[in-house]
Amino acid sequence: MALRHAVLAALLDAELSGYQLAKSFGMGVANFWHALPQQLYAELARLEKDGLVAGREVVQDSRPNKRLFTVTGAGLAELERFTAESAKPSFMRDDLVVKVHSADHVDTAPLIAQLTERAGFARAKAELFTRLLEAMRGSRTEEEFLRRGERVGPYLTCLAGLAYEQVNQQWCERTAAVLRERQTARADR
Amino acid sequence: MALRHAVLAALLDAELSGYQLAKSFGMGVANFWHALPQQLYAELARLEKDGLVAGREVVQDSRPNKRLFTVTGAGLAELERFTAESAKPSFMRDDLVVKVHSADHVDTAPLIAQLTERAGFARAKAELFTRLLEAMRGSRTEEEFLRRGERVGPYLTCLAGLAYEQVNQQWCERTAAVLRERQTARADR
DNA sequence: CGGTCGTACTCAAGGAAGTGAGTAGTCAGA
DNA sequence: TCTGACTACTCACTTCCTTGAGTACGACCG
Structure with a gap:
C-alpha cells in the first residue's frame, strides 16, 4: 500500500x-x-x-x-x-552499489563505464529538477516561495530529488575516478 | 535476483x-x-x-x-x-517523500514529527558510517587509502551510505523547518 | 503509401519482498 | 526464579513489483 x-x-x-x-x-x-x-x-x-x-x-x-x-x-x-501514521525507515537499494562493494574481486572496467553512465543520468535529472524548481517558484526567491507559496509539497519533494541526484552524481564520479586510478596503478606494476 | x-x-x-x-x-x-x-x-x-x-x-x-x-x-x-551486465537505474522510493508531497492538503504536525525523527536516525547512521570509515582506513588518509588500500569496495559503498544519510538528514531538517514556519504563520492569521 | 512513433490502455504470469508466527536453548539482571 | 533479551533458524502467506506480450488508431516523415 x-x-x-x-x-x-x-x-x-x-x-x-x-x-x-x-x-x-x-x-x-x-x-x-x-x-x-x-x-x-x-x-x-x-x-x-x-x-x-x-x-x-x-x-x-x-x-x-x-x-x-x-x-x-x-x-x-x-x-x-x-x-x-508513522513512516518506516527508508533504505538504499541499488545494484550499482552492490557491484562497487565487490570491486576488489572483479574486473572494474565495466563498472567504471556504468558509474560514468549513471553520473550522466544523475546530472541530467538534477538539471531537470533545477528547471522544475525555477518554474514552480517563478520570480520569487526560494526562501520567499517556501514561506508564502501556496503549494510547497511538490517543491520540497523536488528539492529532495535534486539533492539525491547531486550526491549520486558526485559519488559516481568520485568512485569511477578511484577505480580508474587503481586500474592504471595495477597496470604499471 | x-x-x-x-x-x-x-x-x-x-x-x-x-x-x-x-x-x-x-x-x-x-x-x-x-x-x-x-x-x-x-x-x-x-x-x-x-x-x-x-x-x-x-x-x-x-x-x-x-x-x-x-x-x-x-x-x-x-x-x-x-x-x-549493465545496471538498471535506481529510484528513490520513500513513504516520507510521498507524505511531504501532499503536505499542503493534510495536517503537518505528525509529518514534522516524522521528519525530525528521521533526521535523528540519519544523523546516527552517518556517525556510524564515519566511524566505520575511520576504522577501515586506519592511520592512512582517505586519499592514500583509496589509492593503495587492498579492499576499497566496502569503503566506497560506505562513502555512498554516508553521503546519502547526510543529505537525508539535511533535507529532513530543512523540510521540517519550512513546515513548522508555515504552521505558525497560518496560526497567526 | 508504408513504416514508425505517440496516445491510451489491457492481460497474464512470475519472482521478489514484506508480514507474522513459531521453536529452542543460553545468559544476565530484577 | 522469572522475565526478557540474545543466538540461530524455519514455515506459511500475502502483497508488491517486474517482465513480456498485445490491441487499436491517428499522425508524421520520407
Whole structure:
C-alpha cells in the first residue's frame, strides 16, 4: 500500500489520466516515486473501486479517449490517515552499489563505464529538477516561495530529488575516478 | 535476483552465518542493502543449492550451532558476470517523500514529527558510517587509502551510505523547518 | 503509401519482498 | 526464579513489483 498513496499524492496537483501518470512515474517528473504503467492502471482501478478517486471519460477525436482521475473526499481522508501514521525507515537499494562493494574481486572496467553512465543520468535529472524548481517558484526567491507559496509539497519533494541526484552524481564520479586510478596503478606494476 | 548478489558481495569480506548476515542487512553495517532474516536464510539456501556459496557447520556449546558460508569459485564467477551486465537505474522510493508531497492538503504536525525523527536516525547512521570509515582506513588518509588500500569496495559503498544519510538528514531538517514556519504563520492569521 | 512513433490502455504470469508466527536453548539482571 | 533479551533458524502467506506480450488508431516523415 505504498504506490497507492503516491498516486493519490500525484493526483492532488492535477487531474490526470493513467497514461499521463505513467509518464511522470516512469521518469519525467517522477521526482518522488517510480512505477510502470501496468501498476498504475491496476492501482487506479483499485482506487476507483474503493472510492478514493473518481474517473471521468474524456472523449477525444483524432486520438483515443481517456479517463481523467481526481481524488475524492475519501481519498483525501485516506492520505490524511497515511500521513499521520508513522513512516518506516527508508533504505538504499541499488545494484550499482552492490557491484562497487565487490570491486576488489572483479574486473572494474565495466563498472567504471556504468558509474560514468549513471553520473550522466544523475546530472541530467538534477538539471531537470533545477528547471522544475525555477518554474514552480517563478520570480520569487526560494526562501520567499517556501514561506508564502501556496503549494510547497511538490517543491520540497523536488528539492529532495535534486539533492539525491547531486550526491549520486558526485559519488559516481568520485568512485569511477578511484577505480580508474587503481586500474592504471595495477597496470604499471 | 538482486538480493542474491548483495549476499555474495557481503560474503566476500567475511565468512558469515545467516544470523550474522541478517544483523548487518537489518541495519548495523548494511550500508548498501537491506533485507529481513527470512529472506536471507531463503537466499542462502538457494545459493548453496546452486553451488555459489558453501556452508560449513560450526558446533558451539552454550549456544546453538551455526552454519558459516563462503563464496565459491562459481559464486565469484556469478558476481563477475553480474557486475559486467549493465545496471538498471535506481529510484528513490520513500513513504516520507510521498507524505511531504501532499503536505499542503493534510495536517503537518505528525509529518514534522516524522521528519525530525528521521533526521535523528540519519544523523546516527552517518556517525556510524564515519566511524566505520575511520576504522577501515586506519592511520592512512582517505586519499592514500583509496589509492593503495587492498579492499576499497566496502569503503566506497560506505562513502555512498554516508553521503546519502547526510543529505537525508539535511533535507529532513530543512523540510521540517519550512513546515513548522508555515504552521505558525497560518496560526497567526 | 508504408513504416514508425505517440496516445491510451489491457492481460497474464512470475519472482521478489514484506508480514507474522513459531521453536529452542543460553545468559544476565530484577 | 522469572522475565526478557540474545543466538540461530524455519514455515506459511500475502502483497508488491517486474517482465513480456498485445490491441487499436491517428499522425508524421520520407
